[in-house]
Amino acid sequence: MEELVTVALDAMGGDNAPGEIVKGGVEAVNARKEVKVLMVGDEALIQEELKKYSYDHERIEVVPTTEVIGNDEHPVNAIRTKTDSSIVRCQRLVKHGEADALVSAGSTGAVLAGGQLIVGRIKGVQRAPLAPLIPTSKGFSLLIDCGANVDARAGHLLQFAQIGSIYMEHIMGVKNPRVAIVNIGAEEEKGNQLVKEAYPLLKECPSINFIGSIEARDIPSGAADVIVCEAFVGNVILKLYEGLGQTLIQKIKASLMSSLKTKIGALFIKSSLKRTLQDFDSSEYGGAPMLGLKGLVVKTHGSSKALEVKHSIIQCISFKEQNINVRIEDVLNQ
Amino acid sequence: MEELVTVALDAMGGDNAPGEIVKGGVEAVNARKEVKVLMVGDEALIQEELKKYSYDHERIEVVPTTEVIGNDEHPVNAIRTKTDSSIVRCQRLVKHGEADALVSAGSTGAVLAGGQLIVGRIKGVQRAPLAPLIPTSKGFSLLIDCGANVDARAGHLLQFAQIGSIYMEHIMGVKNPRVAIVNIGAEEEKGNQLVKEAYPLLKECPSINFIGSIEARDIPSGAADVIVCEAFVGNVILKLYEGLGQTLIQKIKASLMSSLKTKIGALFIKSSLKRTLQDFDSSEYGGAPMLGLKGLVVKTHGSSKALEVKHSIIQCISFKEQNINVRIEDVLNQ
Numbered sequence: 001m002e003e004l005v006t007v008a009l010d011a012m013g014g015d016n017a018p019g020e021i022v023k024g025g026v027e028a029v030n031a032r033k034e035v036k037v038l039m040v041g042d043e044a045l046i047q048e049e050l051k052k053y054s055y056d057h058e059r060i061e062v063v064p065t066t067e068v069i070g071n072d073e074h075p076v077n078a079i080r081t082k083t084d085s086s087i088v089r090c091q092r093l094v095k096h097g098e099a100d101a102l103v104s105a106g107s108t109g110a111v112l113a114g115g116q117l118i119v120g121r122i123k124g125v126q127r128a129p130l131a132p133l134i135p136t137s138k139g140f141s142l143l144i145d146c147g148a149n150v151d152a153r154a155g156h157l158l159q160f161a162q163i164g165s166i167y168m169e170h171i172m173g174v175k176n177p178r179v180a181i182v183n184i185g186a187e188e189e190k191g192n193q194l195v196k197e198a199y200p201l202l203k204e205c206p207s208i209n210f211i212g213s214i215e216a217r218d219i220p221s222g223a224a225d226v227i228v229c230e231a232f233v234g235n236v237i238l239k240l241y242e243g244l245g246q247t248l249i250q251k252i253k254a255s256l257m258s259s260l261k262t263k264i265g266a267l268f269i270k271s272s273l274k275r276t277l278q279d280f281d282s283s284e285y286g287g288a289p290m291l292g293l294k295g296l297v298v299k300t301h302g303s304s305k306a307l308e309v310k311h312s313i314i315q316c317i318s319f320k321e322q323n324i325n326v327r328i329e330d331v332l333n334q
Numbered sequence: 335m336e337e338l339v340t341v342a343l344d345a346m347g348g349d350n351a352p353g354e355i356v357k358g359g360v361e362a363v364n365a366r367k368e369v370k371v372l373m374v375g376d377e378a379l380i381q382e383e384l385k386k387y388s389y390d391h392e393r394i395e396v397v398p399t400t401e402v403i404g405n406d407e408h409p410v411n412a413i414r415t416k417t418d419s420s421i422v423r424c425q426r427l428v429k430h431g432e433a434d435a436l437v438s439a440g441s442t443g444a445v446l447a448g449g450q451l452i453v454g455r456i457k458g459v460q461r462a463p464l465a466p467l468i469p470t471s472k473g474f475s476l477l478i479d480c481g482a483n484v485d486a487r488a489g490h491l492l493q494f495a496q497i498g499s500i501y502m503e504h505i506m507g508v509k510n511p512r513v514a515i516v517n518i519g520a521e522e523e524k525g526n527q528l529v530k531e532a533y534p535l536l537k538e539c540p541s542i543n544f545i546g547s548i549e550a551r552d553i554p555s556g557a558a559d560v561i562v563c564e565a566f567v568g569n570v571i572l573k574l575y576e577g578l579g580q581t582l583i584q585k586i587k588a589s590l591m592s593s594l595k596t597k598i599g600a601l602f603i604k605s606s607l608k609r610t611l612q613d614f615d616s617s618e619y620g621g622a623p624m625l626g627l628k629g630l631v632v633k634t635h636g637s638s639k640a641l642e643v644k645h646s647i648i649q650c651i652s653f654k655e656q657n658i659n660v661r662i663e664d665v666l667n668q
Contacts, residue, residue, distance in 0.1 A: 184569040195566075215569075216577060217576050217577035218577060219578075231518075233567060235549075236570055236571060239551035242551050244574075261603075262602060266602075266603065268599025268602070272593065273596075
């Protein structure tokens with residue numbers, strides 16, 4: 001039997017924990033025989049959920065913990081004091097090599113802080129970026145960095161570009177991914193101080209396919225595969241994507257329900273429109289990986305249901321199989 | 335007869351110049367008797383267009399110029415060397431008090447640079463922000479700053495908040511407008527260095543109704559009336575709004591045309607859906623004002639048609655009637 005990919009799953013994190021989280025873990029184990037899931041959290045609650053399903057008992061194990069970190073807690077304080085929390089236990093399992101990866105829908109701050117402080121960075125990585133996939137009309141692009149460490153320097157952006165390229169090429173299968181830096185115009189002399197400093201570094205880097213600046217207007221049409229930016233800007237892009245998509249969809253739904261005539265029309269277009277809008281639903285792609293760490297940390301939405309949890313766990317298989325961390329270490333320490 | 339509001343119109347700027355620009359100018363004059371329009375540009379071309387319409391000849395005057403600034407020219411160089419260009423002439427008319435405001439769909443860079451360098455700032459204004467209205471599910475919000483001067487300091491953001499509040503209250507009629515700063519979380523300690531410095535200044539400012547941080551996710555739902563940010567971030571928000579809206583609308587249209595069934599449905603919902611999407615069309619609101627200058631500078635989209643030009647001109651009436659610049663000067667020099 002080949003080696004299993006072991007994923008520590010934070011069964012207590014997120015709005016739908018533990019029910020949907022445990023369900024997603026079971027579904028991943030049932031879908032892919034290379035996965036083993038460590039369910040980390042309140043043992044009684046997890047067992048209660050597990051009872052509902054049939055699965056290979058050798059590939060699901062419960063790791064009991066007694067604490068939970070809430071979304072309203074200070075991330076760094078929380079991971080330092082709540083050492084028996086499900087998030088911290090997941091991070092320790094990865095740090096000590098008992099798990100290859102962890103998946104959590106819990107406090108973003110605690111997942112990111114623990115990633116840096118407990119799991120630790122690969123040699124040569126200055127900052128570990130959070131890099132979600134965002135939907136575009138051509139498929140998806142990697143937005144790197146959307147993490148908690150803002151005010152990056154130009155050298156950090158260069159590393160994000162290199163790390164993001166490896167991920168897109170070897171996990172998502174995008175050959176020679178196009179890398180662009182978020183800017184307020186296409187010309188090389190445009191931009192803020194950070195972009196002006198990072199641009200020449202990106203242009204001269206031989207290990208990436210740098211295509212220049214990208215204006216935010218061109219992100220949704222898929223004009224680049226790896227979209228490099230500082231975390232404050234990345235966070236704005238990611239959140240606006242969510243907010244604007246939701247607002248437009250709500251308005252369209254309200255418009256379809258506004259009269260008898262539109263309600264009749266809605267019956268004809270409903271399924272087609274639903275498929276279209278699903279393409280723009282990021283939960284299809286699983287969670288956001290935090291890259292550059294000794295192991296993979298995947299942060300899924302707080303509102304994650306079983307499907308996203310399952311996809312996030314499955315994502316960890318390719319990550320291990322493709323030796324992503326070895327590749328990152330090689331490129332950054334050349 | 336009461337005093338006219340004189341608007342210098344850059345008849346040569348934008349993708350649809352001079353036809354749609356001149357048409358918009360005529361429509362504004364015909365719609366509001368308080369407006370006089372100076373049509374600035376190639377005299378023969380303008381007269382050719384004017385012939386098509388009937389209007390009060392006392393309230394439209396042609397100001398002949400010989401040069402045009404293209405979108406691909408370096409803005410500062412262009413306004414320095416092309417002194418007989420339509421944009422520069424418009425700016426001089428405002429500077430010398432021959433016009434109260436100018437409207438241009440031409441090169442954004444040249445309009446902004448000339449605003450600072452030719453028209454000049456009001457006393458006390460450190461930077462003149464570009465502040466477009468963006469659509470939300472409640473109506474619209476003012477996004478300030480989206481201009482060309484990036485890397486603002488905290489004191490600039492405070493002024494943007496004060497200037498934006500005056501505009502929203504006295505031009506858009508929003509009483510006690512809610513001011514928020516774009517941030518990556520709601521808590522006061524979150525943010526990059528700039529936001530951390532600006533936050534306490536905004537919190538302590540008595541002339542604004544500061545409600546705290548706003549995450550980009552909450553912008554489209556109208557969670558604040560005046561959205562304060564540094565220009566790089568503002569530009570990203572504005573452009574992503576455009577790009578994401580267009581991409582989603584294209585996808586919805588394609589989905590409606592995908593089968594006979596959906597085509598039938600589309601007939602029932604077309605007019606209602608069109609109205610809904612129009613609410614999210616920023617051209618309805620006219621151009622973006624550049625605030626804090628001695629006179630009003632309005633930048634409309636490069637793709638502006640007559641309707642947007644007309645709205646942009648009409649916007650200038652309230653600006654003068656409400657003495658916006660006196661109010662700004664008063665607040666900033668208290």
